[in-house]
Structure formats: structure tokens, C-alpha cells
Amino acid sequence: MNPPFDTRSSLILRLPDKRDVEAWDQFVAIYEPLVYRLARAKGFQDADAREIVQEVMVAVSQAVERWEPDSERGRFRDWLFCIARNFMINYLTRRKYRSFGGGGSSMDELLEQQPAPDTNESAEFDLEYRREIFRLAAEQVRDQVNADTWQAFWRTSVEDESVEAVAEQLGMTPGMVYTARSRVRARLRNEVQRFQQQD
Amino acid sequence: MGNKLKHAADSELNRLLFGDDQAGHSETIAHVESCKTCRARLDALSGSAAFDTETRNMLAGFFDGRSAGDVQTKSPIEAAAVDCLSPPRHPEMLGRLGRYEIERVIGSGGMGVVFKAFDTELNRPVAIKMLAQHLSFSGAARQRFGREAKAAAAVVHEHVVAIHNVETEGDTPFLVMSYVAGESLQARVDRAGGLDTKEVLRIGIQVAAGLQAAHDQGVVHRDIKPGNILLEQGVERALVTDFGLAQTVDDASLTQTGIVTGTPHYMSPEQAIGKPTDPRSDLFSLGSVLYFMATGRPPFRADKAMGVLNRICHEPHTPVWQDHPEVPDELSDVIDRLLEKKANHRFRSARETQHTLQKSLANLQHPRRSQQIAKRFVRRHRRSLRVASTAAGICLLSVAAVFFWPTAQPAVEQPQPVNQLSAASEPKQFSIETWQQASPAESQRWANSIEQLQHGLQRVEPSSAFDSPATPGWDTQLEQLHQQINQFQSGASAH
Ligand SMILES: [Zn+2]
Numbered sequence: 003m004n005p006p007f008d009t010r011s012s013l014i015l016r017l018p019d020k021r022d023v024e025a026w027d028q029f030v031a032i033y034e035p036l037v038y039r040l041a042r043a044k045g046f047q048d049a050d051a052r053e054i055v056q057e058v059m060v061a062v063s064q065a066v067e068r069w070e071p072d073s074e075r076g077r078f079r080d081w082l083f084c085i086a087r088n089f090m091i092n093y094l095t096r097r098k099y100r101s102f103g104g105g106g107s108s109m110d111e112l113l114e115q116q117p118a119p120d121t122n123e124s125a126e127f128d129l130e131y132r133r134e135i136f137r138l139a140a141e142q143v144r145d146q147v148n149a150d151t152w153q154a155f156w157r158t159s160v161e162d163e164s165v166e167a168v169a170e171q172l173g174m175t176p177g178m179v180y181t182a183r184s185r186v187r188a189r190l191r192n193e194v195q196r197f198q199q200q201d
Numbered sequence: 202m203g204n205k206l207k208h209a210a211d212s213e214l215n216r217l218l219f220g221d222d223q224a225g226h227s228e229t230i231a232h233v234e235s236c237k238t239c240r241a242r243l244d245a246l247s248g249s250a251a252f253d254t255e256t257r258n259m260l261a262g263f264f265d266g267r268s269a270g271d272v273q274t275k276s277p278i279e280a281a282a283v284d285c286l287s288p289p290r291h292p293e294m295l296g297r298l299g300r301y302e303i304e305r306v307i308g309s310g311g312m313g314v315v316f317k318a319f320d321t322e323l324n325r326p327v328a329i330k331m332l333a334q335h336l337s338f339s340g341a342a343r344q345r346f347g348r349e350a351k352a353a354a355a356v357v358h359e360h361v362v363a364i365h366n367v368e369t370e371g372d373t374p375f376l377v378m379s380y381v382a383g384e385s386l387q388a389r390v391d392r393a394g395g396l397d398t399k400e401v402l403r404i405g406i407q408v409a410a411g412l413q414a415a416h417d418q419g420v421v422h423r424d425i426k427p428g429n430i431l432l433e434q435g436v437e438r439a440l441v442t443d444f445g446l447a448q449t450v451d452d453a454s455l456t457q458t459g460i461v462t463g464t465p466h467y468m469s470p471e472q473a474i475g476k477p478t479d480p481r482s483d484l485f486s487l488g489s490v491l492y493f494m495a496t497g498r499p500p501f502r503a504d505k506a507m508g509v510l511n512r513i514c515h516e517p518h519t520p521v522w523q524d525h526p527e528v529p530d531e532l533s534d535v536i537d538r539l540l541e542k543k544a545n546h547r548f549r550s551a552r553e554t555q556h557t558l559q560k561s562l563a564n565l566q567h568p569r570r571s572q573q574i575a576k577r578f579v580r581r582h583r584r585s586l587r588v589a590s591t592a593a594g595i596c597l598l599s600v601a602a603v604f605f606w607p608t609a610q611p612a613v614e615q616p617q618p619v620n621q622l623s624a625a626s627e628p629k630q631f632s633i634e635t636w637q638q639a640s641p642a643e644s645q646r647w648a649n650s651i652e653q654l655q656h657g658l659q660r661v662e663p664s665s666a667f668d669s670p671a672t673p674g675w676d677t678q679l680e681q682l683h684q685q686i687n688q689f690q691s692g693a694s695a696h
Contacts, residue, residue, distance in 0.1 A: 125465070125509065136259035159253055160260050177234025180243065181223055188218045188247035190256065 025079035026066070032197070033058065033086060036134040040090070040127065058093070062086050087131075091124045139193035143186055154179045155186035208232075209239045214246055261333065282306075282314035282331050285373045298375065299368070301329060317380060320365075326380040327365065330443075331373055343374055349420075350376045353444035356418050360411030362431065362442040378442065383434040386494065387427035395497035395525075398532055402562040404430070405491050407439040409555035412487065416480040416551055420444050423478060425486035426467040427493055465509045466499035470542050473510040481544040484554060488539025488547075495521050495528050500540060514542070531561040 037058050041051035065085055069078060144152050150172050157163045158179060169179045209217075209229050217226045217233075233239050244250075262280055286296025286303055295303045301318040308315040313333040320327050332346050347369035354364035354376075366377040386404065390396065396404070408430055415422060422429075422444050429443045465473070469485035472478055492500040500518035503509045518540055522533040535557055541547045548554045 125503075133259045136256065137263055140260055140263065160257050162257070175230070175234060177230040177232075178223065180233055180240055181217060181226070181230050184243045184247040185218055185223070187244075187253070187256075191248045191252055 022078040025077075025082060028197075029062075029079075029082055029086065030059070031138060032131070032134050033062075035137070036130055037090065039134075040130055043130075058086070058090065061089065087127065091127050135194055135197040136190075139190055139197060142193055143189045146189065147182075147186060150174065151182040151186060154182035158183050159187065208236065209242070211242070211246065214239070214243050218243070218247055282316075282333070282373075285331065298329065298331075299371075301327065301377070303329065318377075320377070328362075328378045328380045329375050330378065331375040343369060346374050349444075352418065352420050353415070356415045356420055356444060358411055358414035360407045360438070360440055361414055361444065362440045381431045381433050381440055381442075383432045385428050386430040386432060386439070386490070389432055390427060390493065390497055396494045398495070398527075398529055398565060399562065401491060401494040401532065402558050402565065403437075404432070404439045404494060405487070406555055406558045406562065408441055408487060408490070409551045409558060411439075411441040412480070412483050413551035413555060415441075415444055416483070421478055421480055422483045422486075423472070424467075425483050425490060427490055430490065465513075466501060467493075468510065468513055469544075470514045471544060473513045479544070480551065481547050484539050484547045484551060485541075485544070487551075487554065488536050491532070491536050491539065492518070492521060495532065495536070496525055500536075529561070529565060531564060535561060 034055055037055045038051050041054045042048075046054065062082070062085065066082065069081065147155075153172055154168055154174065157168045158165055165176050165179045165183075168174075169176045172179070174182070209232055213226075213229055217223065217229055220226070223230065233243055283295060283306070286298055289296050290302065295305055295316070297303060298316075298318070300322050301320055304317045304319060306314055307317045307328065313331050316329045316331070318327050318329045319325070332343070347367060350364060350367040350369075354367060357363065362381060363379045364376055365379070368375050368377075384392075408425075412422065412425070422441065424443060425441070429441060431440045431442055432438070433440060467486045467489045469478065469482040471482055489500050492498075501509050501512040501516070503512055518537075520533050521528045521536055522530055535554070538557075539547055539554065548557065
């Protein structure tokens with residue numbers, strides 16, 4: 003999916019702290035697929051779901067324009083993920099799809115929104131958020147290790163095949179499969195923690 | 202191979218885990234292969250068993266049939282399930298599973314995927330539920346799936362979705378059910394909001410009847426929720442689906458780690474803490490479903506799943522009537538009764554629940570107006586009791602306690618309430634004295650409250666929802682409450 007619009011360059015000018023720009027990039031990486039998936043789960047067609055992703059990104063990036071580094075809101079990253087979460091939960095709680103696009107007063111609402119604290123949607127959202135972090139982490143780790151190492155992990159850990167069977171098919175010793183699985187598991191855990199900690 | 206006897210140091214295992222590659226560690230790898238201790242240590246250094254389970258839940262099917270960077274158009278579980286099908290005979294079909302032509306996916310969840318399909322032998326549409334792949338790898342889950350599905354297949358009832366066939370032999374276990382054209386109760390409420398009372402009662406009666414049929418066969422549902430109640434198009438019939446299958450998922454992954462993947466909103470307290478469940482657990486869930494139908498929201502809500510479970514176990518729900526005055530008290534009371542934390546305080550059976558709901562529906566259609574008004578009157582009053590000034594509040598609540606917590610009443614056969622009786626009379630003494638010291642405005646307000654309570658009481662009639670083993674002797678209680686109020690009033694006139 004293409005980024006709906008180029009916020010990044012204007013953000014680099016706006017956000018003096020390099021870590022804040024990284025935070026935005028990470029936000030987009032997590033939220034684009036997450037919002038898309040949630041929208042599809044709610045029954046929206048592909049094109050509509052993409053439109054919703056775009057709207058959410060626009061709305062949140064407009065909110066970012068109002069970010070004050072010196073405020074008591076804490077770190078940019080925390081603030082960003084917090085407003086986006088509130089926004090998404092409220093969005094999902096609406097019974098019908100309604101456009102959010104414009105700025106103006108809706109932006110003030112967005113910044114002040116508290117999540118509706120007790121909905122199916124917030125539990126669902128948090129679960130899907132966690133799932134997205136796992137997926138991102140898995141993609142990164144998969145790129146770091148060689149294909150057989152990844153296969154050894156995937157088939158024994160996720161697909162629950164026996165170590166012996168996988169070792170035979172991949173032409174490895176069982177010890178190598180154990181080791182490969184543990185190497186991937188350790189990296190995956192670290193990646194997940196890295197994403198999670200920054201929350 | 203002297204290393205075989207000497208365990209690997211953590212520093213070496215960490216190098217093995219986090220080094221750039223596995224080269225140069227062949228001795229350690231060989232040792233790990235044969236040494237259980239070091240294997241366990243390697244696992245512990247790289248992650249816990251709970252992390253493995255979560256990884257499986259979060260990633261199952263994720264990379265299947267998917268090239269990097271693609272946006273996913275279907276859920277991973279769905280994609281994995283479609284991969285299990287043979288190629289279709291018709292281009293407009295999704296695939297084939299034995300004698301069934303699969304048309305499309307009609308639902309998916311943590312436990313598996315549901316397809317709409319066509320039975321080519323019997324020439325009828327069916328729904329096929331396929332166990333998710335990560336579950337079908339577990340022998341225990343497969344066995345359980347087969348056992349539970351066969352038990353559920355024995356339940357034949359007009360308000361239970363019929364199971365035609367259970368296949369556990371092949372690679373992917375699946376079961377074949379009647380296809381119900383319509384939508385789930387969840388979808389209905391999402392679309393249209395809370396339902397009106399007649400509809401709530403009608404659906405509640407049907408679900409209770411279906412539950413009773415299952416309970417008669419020794420089948421407990423364990424996952425009663427709006428998503429598992431189907432509303433058949435046109436004929437307005439409610440059908441319960443997915444009997445007994447929740448346990449399959451529990452066995453395979455959930456209870457080991459306490460990770461809750463589905464919606465926990467409709468679980469019973471005994472389920473939430475992992476205790477064994479019986480039919481009364483389904484009654485609690487039914488109470489949550491009735492609540493959801495009446496209000497559009499489940500009774501226990503929180504930000505996180507654990508928070509929901511905590512509330513289910515420890516916190517009272519807000520009674521329906523408080524935020525929804527349009528919902529009749531009778532229905533609100535039935536829901537309260539079903540949502541009792543202790544199973545033995547709920548209705549005794551689905552049948553009893555069904556009958557109570559039927560009576561409520563009859564009353565709604567032919568209301569005995571005085572009864573409704575009187576009950577509402579007392580109830581409203583109860584709310585004002587809570588905000589009364591402290592001294593007056595204490596004595597009013599002691600009256601209300603007799604009324605609303607009827608176990609405080611002694612009965613000849615029941616030995617234990619003796620001290621509760623004296624406990625009930627002590628605050629009475631205390632409160633009369635307190636009242637005598639209260640300010641004129643306060644005591645006036647209190648006198649008014651007592652009078653209102655008395656008026657209300659005179660108009661109350663026994664209600665089926667109150668008449669139960671937990672609240673024996675309604676008549677006796679009313680009588681005693683009258684007596685207590687008289688005592689208060691004589692105390693007041695002495696003042
Ligand atoms: Zn060892």
C-alpha cells in the first residue's frame with residue numbers, strides 16, 4: 003500500500019527530534035495494516051478499507067501538526083499512539099461509517115477524545131494491535147536470518163511440527179533445528195519487546 | 202566428545218543464540234541435541250513457553266500464500282483454511298472438501314473458519330466449520346473436537362443448529378451443519394442497536410429452550426455469546442450454534458497461558474477463573490446476552506480482556522433498569538438473577554429461565570399495571586435511599602436490607618440466620634436513636650421516605666423472578682418488613 007500522502011518530509015521539518023520522526027515511521031508501519039485489517043473485519047470492501055486507512059492517517063497527521071514538544075504530554079511517541087488508539091476505538095464504536103476528513107473543530111475533538119473505555123472494540127483493538135506488532139517483528143526477523151533457520155522456527159514453533167520431521171526435511175540435525183528455533187525465538191521476543199516498550 | 206558430560210555455560214548459549222551465525226558452535230549444538238537440561242536452558246534464554254503459545258496465536262497462517270509486502274485481503278486463518286481445499290469443479294466455487302463444494306467463507310474466528318457449501322449428495326446448502334490449522338495439529342484438540350462435535354450432533358432441537366456430519370479422519374477436521382440464512386445476534390445489534398423488550402424476551406425464550414435441549418443431553422455450551430446465536434431470515438427464529446466447541450480451543454492453547462483470544466465478555470465467573478463449568482455457566486452467559494440485547498452493550502466492560510474478566514468475577518453489573526428505564530423491571534430482574542456470581546443463586550435450569558421469560562412476555566402483553574407501578578416505585582425509592590443523609594440512610598438501608606437481601610430472614614428449618622436476625626435488629630435500635638437526634642429536616646425527609654416505602658409495599662405482589670430458593674418465603678418477608686416499618690414509625694412518634 004502506498005503512503006496516502008507525504009507527511010514525512012513536512013514532519014521532519016516540524017519535529018526537531020530525530021527520534022520523533024522515527025516514531026512516526028513506526029506508527030505508520032503499525033497502523034496502516036492494523037487499520038486496514040480492522041476495517042476489513044468490520045465488513046468493508048478493499049477500496050473502502052483503504053479509504054478509511056487514508057482518513058485515519060490524515061486525521062492523525064493533522065493532529066501531529068499541533069504537537070507541542072514542551073507540553074506536559076510526555077514523549078511524542080506516547081502521545082501519538084495514545085491519540086491514534088483513542089481515535090480508532092471511537093471510530094470503530096460508531097455504528098456507521100462516517101467521514102472524519104476535515105480539520106477544524108473535529109480536530110479539537112480528536113485531540114481531546116478519550117477512548118470509550120469499555121467496548122468490545124477496545125479489547126479487539128488491543129488484540130489486533132498486539133498481533134500487528136508480532137507480524138512486524140516476524141517480518142523483520144525473517145529478513146535477518148537465512149531461509150532454513152526461519153523454516154526450522156516456523157514449522158516447529160508456529161505449525162507445531164516435530165523437530166525430527168523438520169530436521170529430516172531440511173537436511174539438518176535435530177540439534178541445529180533446536181538451535182535455529184531458539185535463535186529466531188530470541189530475536190522475535192526482542193523485537194516484540196522493542197515495539198512494545200516504546201508504547 | 203568430553204563435552205557431552207559437561208553442560209554448556211550460559212555465556213556459550215547466549216553466543217549461540219545471538220551470534221551472527223551458528224558456525225563454530227558445532228560441539229555445543231551436538232551437546233544441546235542430546236542434553237535435555239541444556240535444551241531447556243536454551244529455551245529459557247530465548248523465551249518462555251507462554252511466549253511460544255502467544256507466537257502461535259498471533260502468527261498462525263500469517264506467511265502462508267503471502268509474499269512480503271502484500272496487503273492481506275483475508276485473515277491468515279481463513280487463508281490457511283482455503284489452502285486445505287481441493288480445487289473446485291466450478292470456477293465460481295472456492296474449492297472442494299469431499300462431497301462438499303465450497304462456495305465462500307461466511308465467518309472466521311480463532312477457532313476456525315465457517316464456509317457456506319453445497320452437499321452434492323443430498324443437494325442442499327450446508328455450513329462447514331473447519332478447525333483452524335494450528336489447532337488441528339494438536340492431537341488433544343482434534344480428539345476433543347471430534348468428541349464434542351459428536352455429542353453436540355445428538356442435540357436435535359428447533360432452536361439448535363443441527364450438526365449433520367463430523368469428519369475427524371482427514372488432515373483437517375471439520376463438521377457439517379445446517380445452513381441458516383440470516384445474521385447473528387451480534388450483527389443484528391451492531392446494525393440496529395438494542396432490541397425492544399418483546400424481541401429480547403422472544404429470543405431469550407428460544408435460546409433458553411435450545412440450551413435446555415442441550416443440557417438434557419449433557420452438553421454444556423461454554424461459549425454462549427451474540428455471535429453464536431443466529432437469527433433466521435424471514436421466520437424470526439433464533440438458533441444456537443457451536444455447542445461444546447469452546448473447550449477444544451481452551452485445551453489447545455488458552456488455559457495454559459491465560460491468554461484470552463476471543464471475546465471474554467460473556468464468560469461466567471467460574472469460567473473466568475478456570476473452574477469446571479456446568480449448565481448454570483451457560484445461564485450466566487445467557488444473562489449477559491439478554492443484557493446485550495436490551496442495552497446494546499455487554500454487562501461487564503473494560504479496556505482490556507483481563508479487566509473484563511476481573512469485573513465478571515468481582516464487580517456487580519449496573520442493573521438494566523438504571524440506564525434503561527424503558528426496559529420493564531421484570532426483564533431487568535431476570536437478568537440480575539442470571540448474572541448472580543454464585544451459580545446456585547441463579548435459576549436452577551434453562552427451563553426455569555425459559556418459563557420465567559415466558560411469564561414476563563405474557564405479563565408484557567397483558568400487563569397487570571398496578572404491579573409494574575408498585576415495583577418500579579419501590580425500586581426508584583431504593584435509589585433515593587442510597588443518597589439519603591448518613592444517619593437516615595443507615596436505618597433506611599437496614600429496612601431495605603430485609604427487603605432486598607431476604608436471606609437475612611430466619612426460617613424455622615434454617616439454623617444459620619439467627620445471628621443475622623440480631624444483626625438486623627441492632628441497626629434498627631441504633632437508627633431509631635439516631636433518628637431521634639437528627640435535625641428536623643432530616644427526620645422529616647426520612648419520615649417521607651418510610652411512608653413512600655410503605656405505600657409502595659402495599660402494592661407489590663410476589664413476582665416470579667423473586668420467588669426462588671435463594672429468596673424463600675416472599676410473603677413472610679413482606680409481612681416482616683411491614684412490621685419493621687411499623688416499629689420505626691412508633692419509634693418516630695415517640696420522638
Ligand atoms: Zn547439558
